[in-house]
Amino acid sequence: MIESSTNPQIKKIQKLKKSARNRRKEGLFIAEGVRLVEDALAYHRAEKVYLSENVKEEYFDRLSHKLKEADVEYVSSKVFQEMSDTESPQGVLAVVRMPEHDRTTIVEQEGAAVICLEDIQDPGNLGTIFRTAEGAGMSAVIMSAGCVDLFNPKVVRATMGAIFRLPFFVTDNMTKEAERLKAEHFSVYAASLDGARFYTEETYEGKCAVIIGNEANGIRPETQQAATHKIKIPMEGQLESLNAAVSAALFMYEIHRNR
Incomplete structure (x- = not known):
């Protein structure tokens, strides 16, 4: 002992x-x-x-x-x-x-659906998004290098074990990752306050990726430009946006509903 x-x-x-x-x-x-x-x-x-x-x-x-x-x-x-x-x-x-995952295996799945996280800073948000992604049947989580460390003890706890079951990988540049996903026949949706359509108006057919941005600043402008669609959540009252983990949950379960 x-x-x-x-x-x-x-x-x-x-x-x-x-x-x-x-x-x-x-x-x-x-x-x-x-x-x-x-x-x-x-x-x-x-x-x-x-x-x-x-x-x-x-x-x-x-x-x-x-x-x-x-x-x-x-x-x-x-x-x-x-x-x-x-x-x-x-x-x-x-x-x-640490688990290791092969990017090629993930993106080549028929009907792959991935959640992309750019510069998420809160450990609770990252862990909760992982947990929700597993529940919504997402194929993988892609994180920018600017996200809080996935293996931070607070993040690990918040995943509720999804960290062992859900494929993931880290990209050095989310803008380039979005471009790469488009070249691999993904529809890439950027969550944006000035989105042209509500997230419930899309059908999410084929391979798709949804990008969620930093809690304070949202998605970087260059990454938004790389997306194929900008989508938004309807907001009432005087709020501008929802918590990143809540927003991610809405998008992921809308994809699940359409599958």
Whole structure:
């Protein structure tokens, strides 16, 4: 049992929690909580699992059949509290290998539907969009390099495990990505306050991509210009726009409704 926060393994976990650079360098991230660790084990991504000495029996029982094949380490409750990124830890945490996905496989799917995110900054928004994208049956999520790190612990938690199941990749330039998608026979829709049509007026036939922009500034002008369509959400009252995750949900489920 690990009983000191100066243990090299604990120091490694702290670095992975706090630094996107370290996560990228190691190709690892942290998943905390029974549900996320269960998914990491199910998809064979868990490098090592850490259990608090006082982990609840119900949580242990839920994981026990998968833990037989895992590298498991127990830690004291005090050390686990220091490892944890949550206010009420469940006593279950894993160091996880980052998933990898092939862009070609994604975009060549017949009827592929992708959600593109340009410079999304809020961890809760990014994680919620991932979770919703899985629920709406999207083929993939494409993120610009300016988005908050997908493997930030807050983002990972908000995905509710979708991070293990939904294909994704990062593009250095969303404008060029939109142009590339058009060349691959995608209809590319930009969510815009000055859209020519409401999002419910489109049919989203064939392969399609919807771009959601930064929470404060929206989609970059050059990326809007690269889209094939500008679409908007009807707004009443004095509001200009909705939360990015809410807007993304409306677009994704409209695509789902039309399929």
